[in-house]
Amino acid sequence: MLDVCYFCEGTYPYVPGGVSTWIHQLIEGMPDLKFGLVYLAPSAASERRLRYKLPPNLIDMVEFNLYDVVAKFPQTTFGDKGKAWREAGPFLSGLINGHGRNFQRAFPHLVGSETVPPALSFQDLAFSYEAWQILTQMYHDFGPRVSFTDFFWTWRYAYFPLFKLFLAEIPRARVYHAVTTGWSGFMGVIAALRYKRPLILTEHGLYVNERRIEITQADWIYVDKASTVNLETGLGTFKQIWINLFVGLGKACYENANFIYTLHRENKEMQIQFGADGSKIKIIPNGVDLKALGEVKETAMPRDDSKFRVGFVGRMVPIKDLKTLIKAIKLVEDKIPGLEVYLCGPTDEDPSYYAECKTMVEALDLGHIMRFMGRVDVRKYYPIFDVQVLTSISEGQPLVILEGFAARLPCIAPDVGACGELLLGGDAEDVAIGPAGVLTWVGNPAQTAEALVMLYENPELRKQMGESGRKRVETYYRQEQLFERYREVYDECRKAHDRTAVGIL
């Protein structure tokens, strides 16, 4: 049997990024444990190319296509359907209102156990008259003027993946570890209840928050004018339903996780806001391999003191808000002679956004300053940069900042996620180490520009900040610390005879 099974939604091992690297790190860092993972993809059609060399102790990997609807397949069911509807109904209808409660009661009828199939089949859940009754009842909660057609299709697109999820193949493991809430977190709940094993949840960024941003910006969701008590301002019923759904899935995950971890304090507070029990939450920050990062022999190019090199490390996607960076560079173009900006990171995740950024760089005539490097070995770049800049709308605890610190690289970052904590320090002891960079407002090119000029003009300050960063990483963010903490919780869970024996449930 596996020791630990991860649930990866659009991350490891196919999409590079902070979470993926973190998972890879953990698997490689505990070679004596057997790992498995379930990868959730939107559909079988989505392109998949391995971005990491799979470690030998990654034993099983299952891929699950979430939005590919598979209907009309034979499914055996068992038991009293009337009772099943009564007990599963409240969970199903609650979800769309942002409630994740009652899942434990609904669980036997929707998922079944290893030996007993559930009473409600996919067909029952998706096409039966009882499902229709629940659907119309949910609809009436949203008010009579809401477009029923849109409501119906929203229901289908929101619930069909869920119905499929109930039947997901999940390898047997002693511990289940979800790295986000949302679909994959919910899959973790299903696994934990099905096999009666402990569930650990680690959230880097907050899934619900990120989905909220995405949904708010989505143009494919119909925005109506209806206003009822259920609505937040301006989003319309259907965006609200989607947000509610993810809030609901998140709550189910929080409720059923034995342990909840996050990277930093701010996240913890938001998790509590989204329904997590605060006493369950512990903080385990990211960790970096100081040894590997400290001893880079070969750099991408020789250092050149006549240049001022700015590094951006991250995926070229909207959440990183590259456009703010481009605007900021435009503002300082004339103030910093020898300015060079290296944009390092994969460009293929959101090609249209990447294209927009490129066009913007050309339109602003910054082509000679800003270079898109694509995927590169960033360890060879940190030593040649003078400063690292981030302009993200949302962040967890960016690994790139820690990696930069390990290479004594100061950082300019917006005040999101754990950036403040990283740059200025968390508790008093940490603050005493000194600032390792400059904090800006979100989406504010002028502030980013100002910070760039300041750091350009103060080489001494840069050096001092670089040292503070290095010291902070050495004290709080070593990879070994990360391994120790997770090793501890894995061991505790592995030894537990049942999921109820550990953590807080």
Added chain:
Amino acid sequence: MAGIGFKLRAYTQEGTLLGFTKAYIHATLVASGPWVLTVLSLVVCQLLIAGDSLPVQGQLGEKRALPHIYSQFLMETVVYVFAFTLITTAPLQLAVIRYLADQLDALRLDTHFPALVSVTMVNVTFHSIVGFLFMYNIETTWAYRLAAVCLFVLVAEVWVIMAFIGAVRAHHLVGTAFVSGFAVTIVMAYLLRYTWLHDTGPGKEPVLSYLVALILGQVTILAITLTALSREFEFHTRWNFDWWPYVKRYPAMAASGFFYYLALWIGNFTYWFYPGPGRELMRGEYMWAFPPIDLASFFAQMSIIPAVIVFFVHTETDFYEDYRGFYNAVLARKGLDVVVHRRQKLTQNLKDALYSILVVQLVCTLGAMVFAPFLDGLYDFDAYKIHLFRVCALGAAPQAMLLFVLVITYYFQFYKQALIVSFTTFVVAFLTALWTLGAGLEWYGIGLFTGCTTGLVIGTIWLFRRLQLLEFQTFMSQPVAEQVPFEKEMLSDGRFGVYTRRNGQNVESKPQRGGASA
């Protein structure tokens, strides 16, 4: 950050809600055209035959009236042609109607003409072979055999063309075509008596000229409709057999058409092939007939025409409006209350309409029964035939109502239900016919009434019960966009997922995904 979030395609309202709207109804209307035409033509032929005579053998210059057996043979030839073409083309007609409606819905106009060509080809080939095999052993002249096969093929083709006309709503063509066809038949029936076709010599078929006149009438109809249709359709030379899968995709729909028409004729078939009293062998060894009931049932069909027209007008206007209103409420992002209200309105109006059509039908049926004795002067009706005519007219009333209910049922795509109803109708009609064999001649023909009444009652109750759930039906049965075959993702124990790594080894289930990097 993590999460696949929303890589969904913007959702589209899949499937056709307003498709094939008027198609079934138009088909119903235009389908009653050939009936009327043929019955009227037969009446005229009969009047002309009454004036015909045969030379008396051995007595030069002496003539006697044409024996009854000849006109009966003509009559039964036509009955056979109608009975069998209706049954054989019904599934094809329904499939074609549905196919063309979907094509119209998808704004594909280029597929019509190739479909017309291929349907005609299949239809003509099939009916030529069947017709020929049937006629081969019928004792008659080769000219008559060929003419009979011709009529068989032509009538089958007329039914299919009617389906095309109905589907593309070109029913304005029908009036001209039928009036012209009727005129040609009458004129030719009169004129051809003076040609070699009207040979009263020994071993000849003296009614051949009338058969040819009927053929020319059908040819006229086909010529007019086909010319108009090919002018209306975009001309394309490629093959199009895309309509064929519709027979397979909607087997219940096709089968329901088949059983409806089989139920209509099963009484006649029973009396033909059961060795009881009253049946007559027309020609050969198997062309049996029961002339009284064949004649009566053929004529009794005339009594449903007013109801068909009322039904047509109603569905064209009120029902169609309600139907559209309902689906528009669905598409126009209305609330569920509005949708429910529209459905209630639709249901109530439909009930009212069916009730008034029933009244019209009952008046016609009553009229037909009262005025039945007048047929005596028209087409050689004796007392027994008049009795049978009344029985058949009685059966035609629920038969017409059943047809309407079925058409509405097709409208809402309740195909399985339509099949069960028409199959039940067939079974009851058949069992009743078998019962009448023992019950006596005066009960013959009552199977149409019992069968169709049963079908009508079940079909109506069922239809309105289903309509109570129309919103549920409409939404929940919407096709799911881009379904993946479940076998692709399902493991043997019924769980979903694909193992790409097992026991530390990569499973090369999908080699196109590329190897490891980074």
